[in-house]
Amino acid sequence: MSPKLILYGNKLSPPVRAVLLTLNALNLDFEFRVLDLFAKEQLQPEFLKKNPQHTVPALEDGEHIIVDSHAIAAYLVRKYGKDDTLYPEDFHARAIVDQRLYYEAATLFATCLKPITGPLFHENVTEVPKQKLDQISEAYTTLEAFFAQGPYVAGENLTIADFSIVSTVSSFNAAFVPISKDKWPRLAEWLKRLEALPYYAEANGAGLKMYAALIISKLPKQYEKLWKKALEDIKSGKQ
Numbered sequence: 001m002s003p004k005l006i007l008y009g010n011k012l013s014p015p016v017r018a019v020l021l022t023l024n025a026l027n028l029d030f031e032f033r034v035l036d037l038f039a040k041e042q043l044q045p046e047f048l049k050k051n052p053q054h055t056v057p058a059l060e061d062g063e064h065i066i067v068d069s070h071a072i073a074a075y076l077v078r079k080y081g082k083d084d085t086l087y088p089e090d091f092h093a094r095a096i097v098d099q100r101l102y103y104e105a106a107t108l109f110a111t112c113l114k115p116i117t118g119p120l121f122h123e124n125v126t127e128v129p130k131q132k133l134d135q136i137s138e139a140y141t142t143l144e145a146f147f148a149q150g151p152y153v154a155g156e157n158l159t160i161a162d163f164s165i166v167s168t169v170s171s172f173n174a175a176f177v178p179i180s181k182d183k184w185p186r187l188a189e190w191l192k193r194l195e196a197l198p199y200y201a202e203a204n205g206a207g208l209k210m211y212a213a214l215i216i217s218k219l220p221k222q223y224e225k226l227w228k229k230a231l232e233d234i235k236s237g238k239q
């Protein structure tokens, strides 16, 4: 019998939700050990021994610890997947999936999301600068172009790149820049496609709701403006 998988994380975290989507897609049993990042539980010596980078997600599989959502998702499919569709063995198909995963890691998460949430959560900032919201819109435009290759981010099939990208993009959509169907129609359709997966609500939706509520509580002025604009649009018949 293989050892029990243990996932360390918190559903507020997009990378953790990407791994939850992968575990659910593969129908794997696992134990979820919650770390409270606001209480800095990731800095406790016990966890630092497992992951000196002090980030979640981290996966324990017997004597092995795997860190980083992209590495964990790839590992899970290669070790436990019944086939390779979620992370293809074919060199060319995998290169596309890898590129999308690196795009999520370097651009969506590190360049777009973290510079917004860091100051919101740790520096009492209460407004997101327009330039940062514009970066998200630019990323939506790039993603829209990816869908020229097929209905999923890496082409014809659902892969771990979809799980990775939906974890950040659904967070942007819920908390910062709603995806307009007119501007980014294929991206909007893709999000609906992912939301329709039977395990989406549990793996991504639940954490996403908590995440959006937390962000809204941090941005009272910004949301007041948005709500006022939405009300005006409804009154003037634009919505």
Ligand SMILES: N[C@@H](CCC(=O)N[C@@H](CS)C(=O)NCC(=O)O)C(=O)O
Pocket (backbone or CB within 6 Å): 013, 014, 015, 037, 042, 053, 054, 055, 056, 057, 067, 068, 069, 070, 105, 109
């Ligand atoms: N590229 C990493 C990012 C992981 C990451 O930065 N996670 C954040 C939560 S969203 C974290 O654990 N932050 C706590 C810390 O850095 O101490 C991944 O995909 O796993």
